[in-house]
Amino acid sequence: xxxxxxxxxxxxxxxxxxxxxxxxxxxxxxxxxxxxxxxxxxxxxxxxxxxxxxxxxxxxxxxxxxxxxxxxxxxxxxxxxxxxxxxxxxxxxxxxxxxxxxxxxxxxxxxxxxxxxxxxxxxxxxxxxxxxxxxxxxxxxxxxxxxxxxxxxxxxxxxxxxxxxxxxxxxxxxxxxxxxxxxxxxxxxxxxxxxxxxxxxxxxxxxxxxxxxxxxxxxxxxxxxxxxxxxxxxxxxxxxxxxxxxxxxxxxxxxxxxxxxxxxxxxxxx
Amino acid sequence: xxxxxxxxxxxxxxxxxxxxxxxxxxxxxxxxxxxxxxxxxxxxxxxxxxxxxxxxxxxxxxxxxxxxxxxxxxxxxxxxxxxxxxxxxxxxxxxxxxxxxxxxxxxxxxxxxxxxxxxxxxxxxxxxxxxxxxxxxxxxxxxxxxxxxxxxxxxxxxxxxxxxxxxxxxxxxxxxxxxxxxxxxxxxxxxxxxxxxxxxxxxxxxxxxxxxxxxxxxxx
Amino acid sequence: xxxxxxxxxxxxxxxxxxxxxxxxxxxxxxxxxxxxxxxxxxxxxxxxxxxxxxxxxxxxxxxxxxxxxxxxxxxxxxxxxxxxxxxxxxxxxxxxxxxxxxxxxxxxxxxxxxxxxxxxxxxxxxxxxxxxxxxxxxxxxxxxxxxxxxxxxxxxxxxxxxxxxxxxxxxxxxxxxxxxxxxxxxxxxxxxxxxxxxxxxxxxxxxxxxxxxxxxxxx
Numbered sequence: 001x002x003x004x005x006x007x008x009x010x011x012x013x014x015x016x017x018x019x020x021x022x023x024x025x026x027x028x029x030x031x032x033x034x035x036x037x038x039x040x041x042x043x044x045x046x047x048x049x050x051x052x053x054x055x056x057x058x059x060x061x062x063x064x065x066x067x068x069x070x071x072x073x074x075x076x077x078x079x080x081x082x083x084x085x086x087x088x089x090x091x092x093x094x095x096x097x098x099x100x101x102x103x104x105x106x107x108x109x110x111x112x113x114x115x116x117x118x119x120x121x122x123x124x125x126x127x128x129x130x131x132x133x134x135x136x137x138x139x140x141x142x143x144x145x146x147x148x149x150x151x152x153x154x155x156x157x158x159x160x161x162x163x164x165x166x167x168x169x170x171x172x173x174x175x176x177x178x179x180x181x182x183x184x185x186x187x188x189x190x191x192x193x194x195x196x197x198x199x200x201x202x203x204x205x206x207x208x209x210x211x212x213x214x215x216x217x218x219x220x221x222x223x224x225x226x227x228x229x230x231x232x233x234x235x236x237x238x239x240x241x242x243x244x245x246x247x248x249x250x251x252x253x254x255x256x257x258x259x260x261x262x263x264x265x266x267x268x269x270x
Numbered sequence: 271x272x273x274x275x276x277x278x279x280x281x282x283x284x285x286x287x288x289x290x291x292x293x294x295x296x297x298x299x300x301x302x303x304x305x306x307x308x309x310x311x312x313x314x315x316x317x318x319x320x321x322x323x324x325x326x327x328x329x330x331x332x333x334x335x336x337x338x339x340x341x342x343x344x345x346x347x348x349x350x351x352x353x354x355x356x357x358x359x360x361x362x363x364x365x366x367x368x369x370x371x372x373x374x375x376x377x378x379x380x381x382x383x384x385x386x387x388x389x390x391x392x393x394x395x396x397x398x399x400x401x402x403x404x405x406x407x408x409x410x411x412x413x414x415x416x417x418x419x420x421x422x423x424x425x426x427x428x429x430x431x432x433x434x435x436x437x438x439x440x441x442x443x444x445x446x447x448x449x450x451x452x453x454x455x456x457x458x459x460x461x462x463x464x465x466x467x468x469x470x471x472x473x474x475x476x477x478x479x480x481x482x483x484x485x486x487x488x489x490x
Numbered sequence: 491x492x493x494x495x496x497x498x499x500x501x502x503x504x505x506x507x508x509x510x511x512x513x514x515x516x517x518x519x520x521x522x523x524x525x526x527x528x529x530x531x532x533x534x535x536x537x538x539x540x541x542x543x544x545x546x547x548x549x550x551x552x553x554x555x556x557x558x559x560x561x562x563x564x565x566x567x568x569x570x571x572x573x574x575x576x577x578x579x580x581x582x583x584x585x586x587x588x589x590x591x592x593x594x595x596x597x598x599x600x601x602x603x604x605x606x607x608x609x610x611x612x613x614x615x616x617x618x619x620x621x622x623x624x625x626x627x628x629x630x631x632x633x634x635x636x637x638x639x640x641x642x643x644x645x646x647x648x649x650x651x652x653x654x655x656x657x658x659x660x661x662x663x664x665x666x667x668x669x670x671x672x673x674x675x676x677x678x679x680x681x682x683x684x685x686x687x688x689x690x691x692x693x694x695x696x697x698x699x700x701x702x703x704x705x706x707x708x709x
Contacts, residue, residue: 028312031373047457070323077392077393079392079393101395102395102397103395105392105393105394105395106394106395108393109393110389110390110393112386112389112390114384114386116384116386116387117390118391118405118409119392119409120389120408120409120412129394129404129405130391130395130398131394131397133397133400133404134395134396134397134400135395175390178394179393179394182394182395268485272564272565273562273565273566274566324629329686329689329690330682330686332639332685332689333515333639333643333646333681333682333684333685333686333688333689334643334678334681334682334685335643335644335646335647335657335681336643337646337649338646338657338677338678339672339678339683340656341660341661341674341677342674342675342677342678345664345670345674346670346671346672346674346675348670349670349671362569370561388571401535405686412515414682415497423549427549427550427552428551429551430551430553430554431647433553434650441553441554441557444557445557446559453561454557454561455561455562455564455565456555456562456565457560458557458560458561458562459558459562461554461557461558462551462555462557463560465550465551465554466546466549469549469550469551470549473549475530477685
């Protein structure tokens with residue numbers, strides 16, 4: 001029975017790939033991006049991009065640098081503001097100057113390439129800060145939640161340390177725990193392993209794989225194609241601000257359709 | 271050699287009479303300069319139209335000597351009927367002069383906090399107020415502690431300028447001794463050495479204070 | 491006296507202002523380079539001595555130093571002109587500050603630069619002269635520009651040791667006619683005209699040398 005449900009979901013997801021603007025599908029949408037364009041000054045960085053992500057889906061976004069992939073996911077929590085089109089996150093539409101933006105952001109977790117841990121706070125305090133101030137938890141409760149999540153990323157013994165005392169891989173895992181503490185419904189990853197030394201990439205990818213296996217909705221910008229193959233439900237390839245191609249990993253890597261995709265893959269996978 | 275060591279030793283306490291005012295003026299001017307400097311930086315960042323105006327004022331303050339600014343205040347204010355004690359004028363003048371420099375310290379301190387910090391805080395859903403108070407400000411304070419400490423000593427070393435408007439601080443005391451005894455060498459050297467000593471002690475205190483408060487910069 | 495006459499009167503002192511600034515720089519720049527380099531390389535007693543000299547000139551109050559040197563040197567049998575005393579005190583004080591920037595610039599250089607130079611067989615001094623200093627100078631330029639500005643402003647203090655610079659002239663005029671607003675505004679304006687362009691130049695240079703690029707996030 002589980003296999004049948006899985007097949008149904010895969011079919012529905014496939015349908016949503018080919019017609020992203022269909023409303024009323026049975027699978028709830030975590031993120032809906034419709035005809036989004038964005039300019040930095042006169043330079044157009046996103047060109048009429050449309051893509052949806054279903055709840056529980058794991059999407060990897062890849063592409064050459066300058067393709068707009070980081071900008072796209074930063075639009076999802078409005079760190080960048082789109083100028084045209086619609087973005088709906090967890091049912092709420094993102095508009096400029098909207099009042100509930102902080103509330104939307106609490107449900108969307110983000111992990112940055114540069115970790116962005118707060119250097120003046122300990123690991124534990126990094127995790128509890130938003131819990132206490134944004135979710136209004138009491139200190140004791142917040143610390144419990146924090147410790148649970150630090151346990152989840154296997155770094156609980158460093159709770160009292162400061163970020164500068166940790167390695168890059170450890171810091172990034174703390175950053176993931178910090179985002180998880182807020183119990184987000186969607187996790188965004190912006191090249192989470194690009195700033196890490198090679199030997200630390202695996203520990204972070206393992207944590208992300210574990211999260212994926214627990215059913216977290218994930219949108220991940222990364223160059224780690226092994227991770228994409230193993231974990232992603234769908235790979236989205238962007239270039240020059242547009243989505244060129246998207247497919248399941250098996251199809252994407254073995255039968256890419258467009259020339260630009262092929263070129264990118266040949267450069268990445270040598 | 272015409273230098274009377276015994277006389278020099280004798281006048282040390284006379285010169286030291288002014289030290290209380292020296293320190294008082296220095297502290298008050300430092301507070302004034304920091305508050306004003308902070309205000310300048312807020313104004314500079316608040317509205318795109320105010321930016322060039324505030325920047326021009328800051329640059330102009332830094333382009334004219336403190337002595338001349340003090341003269342200006344001391345001689346021009348009475349012309350418009352504003353008569354203030356010399357010490358007020360002196361403190362206000364030094365505050366105003368150094369506020370230009372300290373606003374640059376705030377600017378650098380705020381700019382040195384990586385943009386990613388604000389982004390991470392926003393992503394977690396923290397309000398703008400919480401982001402500034404709990405994430406940006408603590409890091410900014412660590413950045414500005416050292417330059418502010420340096421300027422505090424600089425202000426201390428600038429207080430003798432006020433002797434020209436008859437503020438009773440250490441240099442003024444030394445000049446008094448000199449004009450009464452017609453011997454200039456000894457009081458001036460005594461004043462010089464005392465100021466040097468004062469500056470070195472103050473620098474050591476500031477360094478110790480920074481260490482105590484753990485305000486060492488977090489950069490690694 | 492009209493405002494124009496006041497300004498012209500003040501600018502009669504420009505010659506002294508310029509002279510003291512010029513000679514001050516002649517003291518400041520060599521002292522800064524020498525002291526900075528020595529402090530960077532010296533160890534033990536030598537380093538302690540250089541540091542002491544630098545700290546003496548850096549931690550003293552400029553106006554007090556001026557008075558002290560001007561009035562006390564004759565008591566020790568040393569007779570220097572007021573211009574020499576003025577430019578020396580201002581120059582060495584400024585040079586002491588700048589020496590710290592020289593030292594920091596040298597320290598910030600990649601060690602590999604020095605190692606590469608030595609590996610090529612250059613003498614240590616040649617490495618310093620041909621490899622390290624040229625690179626470090628770029629980082630020091632904003633500081634030197636700042637020193638120039640500080641010197642120009644510092645010359646106002648020499649009016650107190652009887653040099654007839656712009657400030658002295660202004661005070662002279664003030665004795666003749668009671669017009670504080672025009673006179674002191676004119677004096678402020680005079681220094682502004684001299685220093686403001688240099689301040690702008692300094693700020694432009696320091697932003698182009700430091701790492702403050704625009705933060706456009708990686709696309």
